Amino acid sequence: QVKVEESGGGLVQAGGSLSLSCVASGRMFRIYTMGWFRQAPGKEREFVASIPGNSGDAKYAEAVKGRFTISRGDAKNTVTLTMKSLKPEETAVYYCAGGPISLRSVDSPQAYSDWGQGTQVTVSS
DSSP states (O other), rough: OEEEEOOEEEEEEEOEEEEEEOOOOOOOGSSSSEEEEEEEETOOEEEEEEEEESOOOOEEOOTTTEEEEEETTTTTTTTEEEOOOOOOOGEEEEEEEOOOOGGGGGGGGGOOEOOOOOEEEEEOO
């Protein structure tokens, strides 16, 4: 189990960039898959990106490929989501999550056991 806390949200203009950070505590961090999800008002929580523990390839939602980058720093138990060319429709609460997840389930919110409280990202037009 890991305790997760996000930071870095805020207001940005369309086309701008923003980086979100996630700090996780717990011995399991290094083997956990870590993911970012987002939830806009009135919509379901949706997958953004994930990165496995113990090396491996990141996975991205089609809508963010080429614009978002997920990375992890195991020395400091951090996960970063760097977002570029942001769009107004990407306004949402962004959540960091972790868990012992198979590759087939990385895009499913139900697969993740540990969640942060979320950080608001607002993209103005």
